Amino acid sequence: GENVEQHPSTLSVQEGDSAVIKCTYSDSASNYFPWYKQELGKRPQLIIDIRSNVGEKKDQRIAVTLNKTAKHFSLHITETQPEDSAVYFCAARSNDYKLSFGAGTTVTVRA
Amino acid sequence: SQTIHQWPATLVQPVGSPLSLECTVEGTSNPNLYWYRQAAGRGLQLLFYSVGIGQISSEVPQNLSASRPQDRQFILSSKKLLLSDSGFYLCAWDRGSPLHFGNGTRLTVT
Numbered sequence: 001g002e003n004v005e006q007h008p009s010t011l012s013v014q015e016g017d018s019a020v021i022k023c024t025y026s027d028s029a030s031n032y033f034p035w036y037k038q039e040l041g042k043r044p045q046l047i048i049d050i051r052s053n054v055g056e057k058k059d060q061r062i063a064v065t066l067n068k069t070a071k072h073f074s075l076h077i078t079e080t081q082p083e084d085s086a087v088y089f090c091a092a093r094s095n096d097y098k099l100s101f102g103a104g105t106t107v108t109v110r111a
Numbered sequence: 112s113q114t115i116h117q118w119p120a121t122l123v124q125p126v127g128s129p130l131s132l133e134c135t136v137e138g139t140s141n142p143n144l145y146w147y148r149q150a151a152g153r154g155l156q157l158l159f160y161s162v163g164i165g166q167i168s169s170e171v172p173q174n175l176s177a178s179r180p181q182d183r184q185f186i187l188s189s190k191k192l193l194l195s196d197s198g199f200y201l202c203a204w205d206r207g208s209p210l211h212f213g214n215g216t217r218l219t220v221t
């Protein structure tokens with residue numbers, strides 16, 4: 001099955017700086033890569049996703065890039081704000097339609 | 112629009128007691144349904160998934176079971192809870208992408 005690794009496990013950034021989270025996947029057949037944000041005590045919520053036929057996707061301060069050859073994808077958050085503090089999960093979906101999640105990154109934005 | 116309901120929101124149960132968590136989805140038909148567990152400060156572990164009524168696949172051996180008696184209803188059960196069953200249980204659904212989570216049930220086994 002698919003194996004997703006996520007780094008770093010924790011990330012502390014100054015407000016206004018950028019944050020980058022990286023994930024690698026093992027199954028070259030994976031074709032869908034969502035990112036979820038989970039605030040403390042809440043459910044994970046989809047913030048952005050990308051399909052394998054696209055190399056980059058952007059939504060305001062959030063962007064995701066995908067390198068199919070290297071089998072890695074990254075989340076970029078620019079101009080970070082305190083409300084960006086949360087746990088972020090990457091995931092990958094292969095032909096069996098199940099999502100495999102990374103272990104999560106705890107992002108702390110310092111004011 | 113589609114919505115997912117999960118209850119109860121919190122639950123405290125003694126060791127050895129039974130468990131029943133329920134999840135329903137509205138606004139779609141024949142969804143894929145999932146149960147995830149999240150231990151404190153940890154990632155998302157897939158427990159069960161279902162592609163149709165009566166069809167349940169288990170991802171990890173455990174003290175829990177799942178059932179899908181109706182198209183949009185998914186139930187997580189246990190006959191006798193263990194301390195290690197404590198955690199945050201999340202129901203989710205999709206039809207392709209993306210995956211949508213319910214609000215979760217925080218289970219504490221004492």
